[in-house]
Amino acid sequence: MVSRLTETERATAILISLLGLAIGLLMAVLGHGDPMGAHGWVVMAFCGVMIWLVVSHLYDPEPTEDRSASYYDDPTRVGIILALVWGVIAMGMGVWVAAQLAWPNLRFDAAWSSFGRLRPLHTSGVIFGFGGNALIATSYHVMQRTSRARIAGQLSPWFVLFGYNLFCIIAATGYLMGVTQSKEYAEPEWYADLWLVVVWVVYFVMYIRTLQRRNEPHIYVANWYYLAFILVVAMLHIINNLAVPASFFGAKSYSLFSGVQDAMTQWWYGHNAVAFFLTSGFLGMLYYFLPRRAERPIYSYRLSILSFWGIVFFYMWAGSHHLHYTALPYWVQTLGMTFSVMLLVPSWASAGNALMTLNGAWHKVRDDATLRFMMTAAVFYGLSTFEGSFMAVRQVNALSHYTDWTVGHVHAGAMGWVALISFGSIYAVTPLLFRRERMYSAAAVEWHFWLALAGTVIYVFAMWNSGIIQGLMWRTYNESGTLRYSFVDSLVAMHPYYIARAFGGLLFLIGAAIALWNVVMTIRHVPAERRAFDHPTDSEALEPAVPAAE
């Protein structure tokens, strides 16, 4: 890692870390007695590790080769491993909180181990830790290959990757200490939010600079999606997190918006976090890795265009369908529902585009578990977006909202779409990055696929059942015209499904752990021979080289 940096770059890295160390010290001293003080120590420890990493290799020989002639893959390598580590931790948390709902005493007698603090840790850990790292890592890989240009900068990819992980660590440790603003998917407090803005701006600048030095006239479709992901997530993050801190050296802040306006802003954010973090970015993966793995061109260029602009434009209107029958004005609810239904068209355009791409390569889907991960992900993407449009219909939402159906829906998306496409991409990219023939164990990939699929299916069916039972029990009347069931009756009816859910989650977790093991073994395994392609300096290579201007 460090040996690929010049002396000046090493010095700059140390300076940035020292600055971080100083800010951490300031937080620790002035925020003493508040969770912010504890976070000061976290920041200091993190920056200390960074400094140690660089200093321990400070006098290593500098790179002598022409760095501009090759792609920069070190940050991708680290990002992939970080994604899997976060994935295993966060999915483990998920299994634990799922078990807590079946057996509520499954915790220590401590504040940090209650459902309210662990569940956001699970959610953020999976979305931001696992998903975010996978997105950053694959975006580095994809933007260089499709632009045929080296990433812009030596330090900025590291700054984005490690800075982002610092944000994730602050968020995760914060939840355990009770630092949260209780906004779904936007729980971290103001100082973590501010830090993320800094990281994100660097990410955008780096991305756009790499695009601008590309040696391809056209920007490849995967890059549109990654670009939309970076831009719109910034927009959502900044507006939804506008808040006034109660003091400058305390963690607590109050949202700038209240009541109805806050609810609308929150779901505009929340729904589009799904659109631009959990869909757009991962579609970038799909549009690059699926055709590469299938060795077929994308089925339709026009469908790609239709899907892209449809998603960017329609999704932004759809958030208010989370607020049917509430105090939000009726016209906004109706608009949200209308656009949610229309959203089916661009979503299925992408899902269909992906599946049609596989025409003529179905034998590969049968033989290659990695490609099967991607194919199944596209199927789940189609299913979840259909379910999403359906659940946005007012009358359906009356039944489904507040129930486990919603939980089942988001997990069909998270496990079936987001996680499967990530695993598929990771399996596709790992041998390439580490110059290996293939993954260490093809059988393990196969096992992982079936465990993940079984886990997802068990989870989602359990939640569909419990959700619909819940919704129906709440609205069932006696012949005398009074409510038939008490709330507790519905809770008791959920018990078997909660056990089934924990079991499904456990299968999925085992699969993720196998993936981590397989990737680590692939890295440690000595390659039989060096791969011929993916060396851009080789003019005969499959990925032709045009040296990037540094």
Next chain:
Amino acid sequence: MNRLFRTLLKPFSAFFEGHARTHYRMERHSIALTIGIIIAAGVGGFVEIAPLFTIDETVEKVSDMRVYTPLEQAGRDIYVREACYTCHSQMIRTLRDEVERYGPYSLAVESKYDHPMLWGSKRTGPDLARLGDKFSDDWHVRHLIDPRDVVPESVMPQYAFLARTSLETASLPGRLEALRTVGVPYTDEMIANASLDALGQTRPDREQADGVVERYGEATHVRNFDDQPDRLTEMDALVAYLQVLGKLTTLPDQIKIVAEE
């Protein structure tokens, strides 16, 4: 039939052709693509969110709407800290079964001073929007110490540590000040006395209590909530908050609520 079909589709295909041609040029310029994304993504949010801040009908005007006392706000902050919203909503929808189960549906004005709102999206436990005054303080305290003590089937975590933890009141003036910045009408006097008022609200027999009633109204609950008269705990604050849910205005009781079938 086929011709009719083609004629009808023609404008659409012409639009699509034009779009594809424009796009062919656009995807060669990273900045054009960037601007395009920002514009396309900006419209929807702007159309839906901006009017909510200007249209008068979004939030009802109510004269008797009151703010949270410092103790109740501290309790709300604990509710936020423990992320209770992950299992309990605070939004009764305009559906018949919800109105019958929980009470009159929630009005926009009732969460006017809620930064952030806690409408929630999942009910693992029941809705809490009209919980205030439904159960005794003692019930709440026992329920929070061990939920299965009062509801054997409950899957809620225990919050016994709240009764052991003293409430931190020094930061309350700063908190109220921040809330005033974002639009809650706290007066200078309320902010200056915030820490004392939090204590006073649990001391009905002492003089600090008078100021609370004076500043926040006769309807304020002034009593010791957790049955530990010598200590001000986080339990006091949380129960004080739970006991005013749905009680900040009397408007829902005045208007006739007709639920949708």
